[in-house]
Amino acid sequence: MSTIVSLPDQTTAALPKRTYINNEHGILSWLLTADHKRIAMLYLVSITFFFFVGGFFAGMVRLELLTPAGDLMAADTYNKMFTMHGIVMIFLFLVPSVPATLGNFLIPIMIGAKDLAFPKINLLSWYLYMIGGIFVLTTLVLGGVDTGWTFTTPLSTHYLNTHVVTTATAIFIAGFSSIFTGLNFIVTIHRMRAPGMTWFRLPLFVWSNYAASVLMVLGTPVLAIAIVLVALERTIGIGVFDPTKGGDPLLFQHLFWFYSHPAVYIMILPGFGVISEVISTFSRKRVFGYTAVAFSSVAIAVFGFFVWAHHMFIMGVSNYSALVFSLLTMLVAVPSAIKIFNWSFTMQKGSITFETPMLYAFGFIGLFTIGGLTGVFLGALGMDVMLTETYFVVAHFHFVMVGGMLMAFLAGIHFWWPKLTGRMYPESVSKLAAIITFVGFILTFFPQFVVGYLGMPRRYHAYPPEFQVLNVLSTAGATVLGVGYMLPLLYLAWSLKYGAIAGNNPWQATGLEWQIQSPPLTENFLETPIVDHEAYDYEWLERKTERELQYVG
Amino acid sequence: MGISPVLWEFLTKWLTTSPVWPREASTIAPWTDALYIFLWLMTVFGVVLVGALLFTFAVRYRKERHPVAVQIEGSTLLEATWTIIPLGIFLFIFVWGAWLYFRIYNPPADAMQVYVVGKQWMWKAEHPGGQHEINALHVPTGRPVQLTMISQDVFHSYSIPAFRVKREVIPGRYSTVWFNATEPGVYHLFCTQYCGTLHSGMIGEITAMRPEDYEKWTKESTSGMSLAQNGERLFASLGCNSCHSGNAAAAGPNLAGVYGSKIKMDDGSEQLATDGWLRDTILNPSQHVPLGYKPIMPTYQGQISEEGLIDLVEYIKQLKNNYRIQQTLNTAKAEDVAPVTPDQKVTP
Numbered sequence: 001m002s003t004i005v006s007l008p009d010q011t012t013a014a015l016p017k018r019t020y021i022n023n024e025h026g027i028l029s030w031l032l033t034a035d036h037k038r039i040a041m042l043y044l045v046s047i048t049f050f051f052f053v054g055g056f057f058a059g060m061v062r063l064e065l066l067t068p069a070g071d072l073m074a075a076d077t078y079n080k081m082f083t084m085h086g087i088v089m090i091f092l093f094l095v096p097s098v099p100a101t102l103g104n105f106l107i108p109i110m111i112g113a114k115d116l117a118f119p120k121i122n123l124l125s126w127y128l129y130m131i132g133g134i135f136v137l138t139t140l141v142l143g144g145v146d147t148g149w150t151f152t153t154p155l156s157t158h159y160l161n162t163h164v165v166t167t168a169t170a171i172f173i174a175g176f177s178s179i180f181t182g183l184n185f186i187v188t189i190h191r192m193r194a195p196g197m198t199w200f201r202l203p204l205f206v207w208s209n210y211a212a213s214v215l216m217v218l219g220t221p222v223l224a225i226a227i228v229l230v231a232l233e234r235t236i237g238i239g240v241f242d243p244t245k246g247g248d249p250l251l252f253q254h255l256f257w258f259y260s261h262p263a264v265y266i267m268i269l270p271g272f273g274v275i276s277e278v279i280s281t282f283s284r285k286r287v288f289g290y291t292a293v294a295f296s297s298v299a300i301a302v303f304g305f306f307v308w309a310h311h312m313f314i315m316g317v318s319n320y321s322a323l324v325f326s327l328l329t330m331l332v333a334v335p336s337a338i339k340i341f342n343w344s345f346t347m348q349k350g351s352i353t354f355e356t357p358m359l360y361a362f363g364f365i366g367l368f369t370i371g372g373l374t375g376v377f378l379g380a381l382g383m384d385v386m387l388t389e390t391y392f393v394v395a396h397f398h399f400v401m402v403g404g405m406l407m408a409f410l411a412g413i414h415f416w417w418p419k420l421t422g423r424m425y426p427e428s429v430s431k432l433a434a435i436i437t438f439v440g441f442i443l444t445f446f447p448q449f450v451v452g453y454l455g456m457p458r459r460y461h462a463y464p465p466e467f468q469v470l471n472v473l474s475t476a477g478a479t480v481l482g483v484g485y486m487l488p489l490l491y492l493a494w495s496l497k498y499g500a501i502a503g504n505n506p507w508q509a510t511g512l513e514w515q516i517q518s519p520p521l522t523e524n525f526l527e528t529p530i531v532d533h534e535a536y537d538y539e540w541l542e543r544k545t546e547r548e549l550q551y552v553g
Numbered sequence: 554m555g556i557s558p559v560l561w562e563f564l565t566k567w568l569t570t571s572p573v574w575p576r577e578a579s580t581i582a583p584w585t586d587a588l589y590i591f592l593w594l595m596t597v598f599g600v601v602l603v604g605a606l607l608f609t610f611a612v613r614y615r616k617e618r619h620p621v622a623v624q625i626e627g628s629t630l631l632e633a634t635w636t637i638i639p640l641g642i643f644l645f646i647f648v649w650g651a652w653l654y655f656r657i658y659n660p661p662a663d664a665m666q667v668y669v670v671g672k673q674w675m676w677k678a679e680h681p682g683g684q685h686e687i688n689a690l691h692v693p694t695g696r697p698v699q700l701t702m703i704s705q706d707v708f709h710s711y712s713i714p715a716f717r718v719k720r721e722v723i724p725g726r727y728s729t730v731w732f733n734a735t736e737p738g739v740y741h742l743f744c745t746q747y748c749g750t751l752h753s754g755m756i757g758e759i760t761a762m763r764p765e766d767y768e769k770w771t772k773e774s775t776s777g778m779s780l781a782q783n784g785e786r787l788f789a790s791l792g793c794n795s796c797h798s799g800n801a802a803a804a805g806p807n808l809a810g811v812y813g814s815k816i817k818m819d820d821g822s823e824q825l826a827t828d829g830w831l832r833d834t835i836l837n838p839s840q841h842v843p844l845g846y847k848p849i850m851p852t853y854q855g856q857i858s859e860e861g862l863i864d865l866v867e868y869i870k871q872l873k874n875n876y877r878i879q880q881t882l883n884t885a886k887a888e889d890v891a892p893v894t895p896d897q898k899v900t901p
Contacts, residue, residue, distance in 0.1 A: 002616040075750050148747045154724060155707040159673065159749055243725025244854060246837075249708065250723070283614070289627030314710065315721040316728045319658065323651055330643040337639040338632065340603055345631065347610035349623040354611075362607060369603050373596040380646050382653020383592065386585050386717045389710055389745035453589065454575050455714025457745040460753035464741060469571040472563065538622065 004282065004353045005506050007424065013501040015422045019519040034119035035522055040105035041420070042126050043096060048489070050092040050133060055485065057085035062444075062478040065471045070462035078461040079146035080162070084136075086149030087167060091174050092133055094401060095263065098270035099216075100125070100181055102412045103209045105420060107185060109513040109520065110203050112194025112529045117187040118180075125180040132174030139166045148459060150260075151226075153241040153252040157233040164234055168227045175220045175227075178266075182216030185209055194512075196531035200294070203511050203535045204287055207294040208273030211301040215262045215269070218305070223259035226252060250315060257308035265304040267401060269297055271408030272339060275361050278411050279343050281509040282358040283350030286536035288342045296335035303332040313384045322381055329379035336372045340365060355507075356427060359434040360411035367403025367441065371396060374449065392452025395445045403441050410437070410488060417492065418506050422518045423499030429491050437484030443477025510541050578740060578761060579716035580733040581657055586717075588649055595642060657718060660731035664699035667692070668780070668863045671702065671709035671722040674751035676742065679860065681781065681867055684774045688757030690742065691774075692734055693767035699731040701828055705859050710746035713759050721746060727829040734761035784868025787861055796850070805850065806843050812870045817844040831866045 007013070020037045030038055060081045064072045073081070104122065108115050116122050139145050145167045147156040156164050189202070189210050230252065232238045239245030241252045280287045287293055309317055309325040317325075343365060352358075374396040378384050387393060417425050447470040456467050463471070505514040512529055513520075533540035577583055613619065667690065668679040678686040692698045702711055702722045711730065712719040715738075720730035744755035762770060788794060796805030812831065815823045819842045824830060834841040835857070838850035857865070 004616070070753065075753065079747075079750065079752070146749075150747075152708055152747065155747070155749055159707055249725065284622035286624060286626070288625060289632050292627065292632050313654070314719055316723060316726065319655065322654065326651060326654075327644075327647055330647045331640075333643050334636060334640050338636055341606075341635040342627075342632070344603060344606040344610065345625075345628075347607065347614060349619070349625060350610070350614045351616045351619050351622040352611055352614050353616050362611075365603060365607060366600065369600050370596060373592075373599050376595070376643060376646060377589070377592045380588065380592070380650025380653075382585065382650045382655075382657055383588050384650070385654065385657050385719050386589070386714070389712070389719070390714075450573055454572060455712065455741060455743060457712065457743045457753075459747040460743075462753045466570060466572055469563070469567050539624065 002353060003355065004284070004508055005355065005424075005427075006503070006508060007500055007506055008503040010500055013503065015501060016517045016519070016521075018521060019422065019517070020522045021519055023522045032123075034115070034123055036108050036116050036119065036122055037105050037420075037520060037522075039122050039126050040101050040103075043100040043104060043129070044420075046126075046130060046133065047093050047096055047101065050088050051485075052489075054085055054088035054093055055482065057081045057088065059478065059482060061085060062475040064461065065463070066475045068463050068465040068468050068471075075461045076146060079148075079459070080144035082459055083146050083148050084140065084144060087145075087171070088136060089401075090149055090263070090267075091171055092129070092136060094267040094405060095174075095178055095216075096129060096181070097267070097405065097409050098274060098412060099185070099209055099212060099266075100129070100177075102274065102409075102416060103185065103205075103270055104181070106416065106511075106513055107206055107209060108188060108192070109516065109524050110206055110511055111189060111192060111197050112512055112525065112531060113188060113192040114524050116184045117192055118184050121180050122184055125177045125184070128173050128177035128180070132170045132172075132177060135166055135170030135173065139163045139170065142166065150256060151230055151252075153230060153233065153249055154243075156230055157241060165231050168231045172224050172227050175224050178216045179220045182213035182220075185213040186217065189213075194529050194531055200291065201531055201533070201535055202294075203273075204276035204290065204293055204297075205270075205273035205511075208269045208271075208276070208297045211297040212266045212269040215266045215301050215304060219259045219262040219266070222255055223263075226255035226259070229255070250312070250317075253312055253315065254308070257311045258305075261308040261311065262301075262304045264397070264400065265300055267405050268408075269300065271364070271405045271412075272297060274408045274412035274415070275343060275364055277509075277511065278357045278361045278415050279346050280536045281415070281507050282355060282361075283347045283352050284508075284538050285346055285350040286534070286538070288345040288348070290535065292338055293342050296338045299335040300332060303328060303335070307332055307379075310379055310384070311388075313381055314388055326379055326381045330376070333372060333376055333379065336368075340369055340372070355414075356425070356430040356434055357411045357415035359431060360407050360414065360437075363434065363438045363441075364404055364407040364411060367399055367407060367438075371399030371404050374399065387452060389457055390452040391448040391456045391458055394458050395448035395452055398445045398448075403445065407437070410434070413488070413492070415507070416513075417495070418502030419513055419518045419520070421496060421499070422502055423495050424502050424506065425488075425495045425499060426491050429487065433484055433487035433491070436480060436487065440477050440480030440482075440484050444474050444481050445477070447471070447473040447477075508538075508541065510536050510538060515544075575717075576715045576736070576738070576740070578734055578736040578738060579713075579718070580735055581653075582715070582717045582735075584653055584656065588646075588653055591649075592646065595646070658720075658730070660699045660729065661697045664697035664731050665693075667698060667700050668867075669700050669702040669711060669722065670705055670859045670863070671711070671744070671755075672705040673707065673749050674744070674755040676709075676711070676744070676755065676757050677860070679780060679863055680771070681779060682771055683776045683779045683782070684771060685776055686774075688742070688755075689760065690757070691760045691762060691767065691770050692732075693764045694734045694737055694761050695764060697731055697733045699729055701727050701729050701863075703727050703832075703859050703863075707748050708746045709744045709748050709755065712743045712745040713740055714743070715740035715759070719745060727827075727832065737761050737763055737766075780864050780867040781871045782868075783861075784864035784866070787857070787864055788868055791853070791857070793865075804847070806846060808869050809872045811872070818842060819844050819846070819848075828866050828870075831869055832862050835862060835865060 064078050142163050145162045229240050233241055239247045241247045241249050276287050307329045310329045313322050451467050451470040502518050504517055670677040676688050678690045704722045704724045709722040711722050716732040718730050718732050720728050740759040742757035742759050797808050799807050811826050815825055836854045839848050842848045
């Protein structure tokens, strides 16, 4: 099979002498760095740690559900398991996953800047994230929390004796990390683009991270407010959500979903950006309908703020407001459909190769199509009555978040691994891992659609025996999925020392990040680049390569 | 090489006892299933279409066959096509879903009433005729049943998958759901809103019975006191009758015929006397002062259980003509009112 990979001659190649990695030495040079690339690596290590923490809880949940009776752990323990799974995966992995690692590393380079606009605030973001993470770990050590990641009042305020306030503090603090990252990206993208880098020459990865940043900055404060109100209600009983004091228990859900629905777009939009880059690079073609793809990200960000009450169709909201929210939900599905078709047609008349990032991108498109369309089920009012609060919902958002976002994250990690580290990952084992992940994923989550329509409620510690077969399939799939996620951890670590030297541009990609050395210098560029071509201009890249060959020759 | 016994058991179980489709046991179920099937057809169509595009392009334009890419900017026509067609499909689904939603949540006027109180971690059902059930509900087939539900503590959710209905049960507020069972049988009742430790134990059985069996069941299971009779006693023991005596000169308004009517309030607004409104006037009387009366009624917040409130509401609903409070302690036979179909209707 032909490949696009062009590596320097391995017998003579060496990593560049001076890089952001060896520029300074010692642990303090990492902990006090203001370099966006080093901060990205700090994030990468920390979110990977929390991913496996969250994955452990997922494993425990699936193990308990292997049998219908609640026989592996006590009900309270089980409730803590799925709560910690949700909190860790959402707030400590999915939200920062692509933006804080790949976004942090790449956005300044992609737009031709030396760093983000506020390098120290960037470091502060990481510290806030870590403090949030430590609070979560503290909660764990103290005995956990069992509110569910949704913190539904009045359960969370009046009826539980676990560490709700500690967890609330964790989320409050981690929220600021997210706000600062978003703010930093917005300012950077507005103010620090290189000469000639107009808005419509930005790589789509930058557009989608920009859209996600706007959501972070506007949405996260509302979560912070909601979570503070929960803590106040719990500690001093202010009564905002307590019906006996004239409060409204549904108000919390409005506030919570006002953040948490846009939050799913915070999580998925940067993934869209990764897919655009990967599909274009391995098809050797510019993204089909660049403008439509860019604006569909913005459309998702805008509409995403006005659909929150679709989580509450059965909660006794008025029938007419339910109508409005259902209609808007249908509208937000359209930009996602546009993206799917634009990505597909990017491949048309391309010259396609099938490296690991491309395989993950294929997986992403397939699974995200299912995830997105099953979202339409839930947006349809009458259908939602049957499906909401069942395993159908669990399957739907795992298709989007794990099938979509995690696939995109892995696509991105493999794609930019040579740029991050200067070394290639091993190709065949990583292809195997991509396939294992895909198969394991389908096996884990597809049966949950079926068991959901049978009526199995989510967050059940024990369930009627007739649901067992589907749950056994799901647990079996989770085991396969676990292998699929362990593999990259192992071979990527291996490649740090033994991987092939990647050279500047192993994929022959067009982004500015591929025109500099791998791993980059601390300053990114020796001189400010001047941009005179569109994004994904492969002809420009060819001309440039020819010129360089002539010059060298 | 023999097949592993564990695998064998799993396979036989798969083939014999594992359902993949829920039972259809209410009038709404076929309608929900129709939309569900349509949505899956749409999904399969979408996935096959996208899959076919990816596959075709991947095969035709792989590097071996197509070494040099042809750059294409985009195509407004194609992009308009895949904007408008999905939009059309999604809007069609929106209309269908909305129609179904209104069908599921707007009860027919002649539905029989049952009250449900949810608490950690049990479901209490109260029939107007005085049948009380825990984690169970008996209903007749072929007749619409409306549940008026409230939670004593946290959010719960009343879900009957075989009937394809579900509704959140909320603290401090009545919510309703209705269904018309078609098939006699025993079905799952689940709490689907996470409600704490024994969330997965907050389950029960819905027994749908032929009307004649149901009739028999109501006779055998009554506590001997209808909800309205309980309410009447409570009405007297709380001293409600000292003001709401039915006398025109009394300090409180006459409650006869109030249910379902529009009431003029002292702030000039009109309020519709529904179940939830009656409950709220007992708990927050200062929010609901009728025109011409003084705000002197004390709050009963925290003094009456949700079951007691249901009894009072049910009693007030039954008051049709002018009543004399001397009747309050008369108790009629429970069978006279069981099972009750309220003939008062909420007329907007």
